[in-house]
Amino acid sequence: MATQHSRSAARLMMAPAVILLLGWMLVPLTMTLFFSFKKYLPLRGGDLGWVGFDNYVRFVTSSAFWPSVVTTLIIVGGVLAITVVLGVLLAILLNQPMWGQGMVRILVIAPFFVMPTVSALVWKNMFMDPNYGLLAHLWKFFGATPVEWLSQASLPSIVMIVSWQWLPFATLILLTAIQSLDSEQLEAAEMDGAPALKRFGYITLPHLSRAITVVILIQTIFLLSIFAEIFVTTGGAFGTKTLSYLIFQRVLESQNVGLGSAGGVYAIILANIVAIFLMRIVGKNLDA
Amino acid sequence: MARAVTQQRKIINTTAAWAVGLLIFFPILWTILTSFKTEAQAIADPPVFLAFDWTLENYGVVMERSNYGRFLWNSIIIAGGSTILGIIIAVPAAWSMAFVPSKRTKDILLWMLSTKMLPAVGVLYPIYLLFIKLGLLDTKIGLMIVLMLINLPIIVWMLYTYFKEIPGEILEAARMDGATLREEVIHILTPMAIPGIASTLLLNVILAWNEAFWTLNLTAAKAAPLTAFIASYSSPEGLFYAKLSAASTMAIAPILILGWFSQKQLVSGLTFGAVK
Numbered sequence A: 001m002a003t004q005h006s007r008s009a010a011r012l013m014m015a016p017a018v019i020l021l022l023g024w025m026l027v028p029l030t031m032t033l034f035f036s037f038k039k040y041l042p043l044r045g046g047d048l049g050w051v052g053f054d055n056y057v058r059f060v061t062s063s064a065f066w067p068s069v070v071t072t073l074i075i076v077g078g079v080l081a082i083t084v085v086l087g088v089l090l091a092i093l094l095n096q097p098m099w100g101q102g103m104v105r106i107l108v109i110a111p112f113f114v115m116p117t118v119s120a121l122v123w124k125n126m127f128m129d130p131n132y133g134l135l136a137h138l139w140k141f142f143g144a145t146p147v148e149w150l151s152q153a154s155l156p157s158i159v160m161i162v163s164w165q166w167l168p169f170a171t172l173i174l175l176t177a178i179q180s181l182d183s184e185q186l187e188a189a190e191m192d193g194a195p196a197l198k199r200f201g202y203i204t205l206p207h208l209s210r211a212i213t214v215v216i217l218i219q220t221i222f223l224l225s226i227f228a229e230i231f232v233t234t235g236g237a238f239g240t241k242t243l244s245y246l247i248f249q250r251v252l253e254s255q256n257v258g259l260g261s262a263g264g265v266y267a268i269i270l271a272n273i274v275a276i277f278l279m280r281i282v283g284k285n286l287d288a
Numbered sequence B: 001m002a003r004a005v006t007q008q009r010k011i012i013n014t015t016a017a018w019a020v021g022l023l024i025f026f027p028i029l030w031t032i033l034t035s036f037k038t039e040a041q042a043i044a045d046p047p048v049f050l051a052f053d054w055t056l057e058n059y060g061v062v063m064e065r066s067n068y069g070r071f072l073w074n075s076i077i078i079a080g081g082s083t084i085l086g087i088i089i090a091v092p093a094a095w096s097m098a099f100v101p102s103k104r105t106k107d108i109l110l111w112m113l114s115t116k117m118l119p120a121v122g123v124l125y126p127i128y129l130l131f132i133k134l135g136l137l138d139t140k141i142g143l144m145i146v147l148m149l150i151n152l153p154i155i156v157w158m159l160y161t162y163f164k165e166i167p168g169e170i171l172e173a174a175r176m177d178g179a180t181l182r183e184e185v186i187h188i189l190t191p192m193a194i195p196g197i198a199s200t201l202l203l204n205v206i207l208a209w210n211e212a213f214w215t216l217n218l219t220a221a222k223a224a225p226l227t228a229f230i231a232s233y234s235s236p237e238g239l240f241y242a243k244l245s246a247a248s249t250m251a252i253a254p255i256l257i258l259g260w261f262s263q264k265q266l267v268s269g270l271t272f273g274a275v276k
Helices: A005-036 A054-061 A065-094 A103-111 A115-126 A136-141 A153-178 A183-191 A196-223 A228-233 A243-253 A256-285 B002-034 B057-065 B068-099 B106-114 B120-133 B140-164 B166-174 B180-211 B226-234 B242-262 B261-272
Strands: A038-041 A046-050
Touching: A005 A038, A005 A046, A005 A256, A005 B068, A005 B106, A005 B120, A005 B166, A038 A054, A038 A256, A054 A065, A054 A256, A065 A103, A065 A153, A065 A196, A065 A243, A065 B002, A103 A153, A103 B002, A103 B261, A115 A136, A115 A153, A115 B002, A115 B226, A115 B242, A153 A196, A153 A228, A153 B002, A153 B261, A183 A196, A183 A256, A183 B068, A196 A256, A228 B068, A228 B106, A228 B226, A243 A256, A243 B120, A256 B120, B002 B242, B057 B068, B057 B242, B068 B106, B068 B180, B068 B226, B068 B242, B120 B140, B140 B180, B140 B261, B166 B180, B180 B242, B180 B261, B226 B242, B242 B261
Parallel strands: none
Antiparallel strands: A038 A046
């Protein structure tokens, strides 16, 4: 029923948001593409001309590239595995009848609201420090030698810190999804004598599959670009250099903008592959 | 009999859930407790949990020595400013998409979402360069703009979802009665939309407060918010656990409290309505 008048008014109201986001997307993206084809060293000679695909080749053939890919995969995969599995279990637990449910929920989601620099530093110093950390005390209590977490077991430590931050997110979303499960269905299955594991496998898990997919996709997008957790714990040392951290170092620390930009283009392509799947699910939901 | 069994199960559930909840919350609790210890007690072996001399000394030291107030003020201005700016731009956009949808509305919404997926590190240098050229490096206004832009898709989406739930008939009735567009927005839509706008505001203040890529890379001494202030503790000198804890507690307390109010909006806001 919208009139011609209200349509043009609507377009006008949308314009600021659309134009701003278009600019935010296109301007830096064009610049990154532009730099990626140049030898550009701001501190050592500046713009040294076009080099074609040289940066792209050099980025993937540098000795730091493959280790950074492996690190990224371990961190993203490890955190996803931990948060999804524990998230499902926690969501089921929190969905049971109990006293003080609201309070427990508040405790569980709290880590999500802690700023990344705080959680990284608290874990690094007060828990993982080999001399004074709480984990060192715990190890000594059981007669073991304290572990130098962030150097000897750097990747598991970072996976641990990041999982602690993201477990609340997974739990909260899966809990929301589980609450929409028809409890009569579960009760009927229970009456028919289906054991708990089968009820979980045939009813609960299929019901959660979409929420799990959404959790995986959204977390992947955020996890691909974790920064502060590495920046304040290891600074990329001890094999914790992810792809985004490597690009950050190329661009800002060694000021090799051309090379870093080529890496940036790879990161953008990678993120877009994940994004396509997420957008499909979200788009389907818009139609419904 | 059946009642006894459920009662027993409830006790088991409660115990298990509280144990897990406290375990997950423990690092935060430990930080808060440590902030009230002296530096010597903070590293005591074996660690002390509650039986220490509670002191507020660390809070005083942090406030005095590190100019904490300025970082706090920067955080408030940047998080608050970027959110308000974002809401001002997003409300008209979400309004028009919800009430005057066209064939392209869905595509525009999805496209906006896709800008959120752009990895920050991929555009770090261009933004850095633009900030230098425009004199925005290490300024609050510069960060406000960047944080507004990265959160704008979420703001538009959340508002769109809320506005969609306002029944269109009410608007049509008002139009029949001869209400102009302006009157429609001010007298009917705004009152109905305020709860949705409020929760959008809340979630985005949280996201902007905790953002730790741009705030670390685009600020130095002048505009650094609390994220950067805390990061400066990563290369400390001497005993500092209690002070680190006090600084951390102050940095996360306001957001923890706000966050607990926004649990419900969190799910639909962060999944773009894919999970409700």
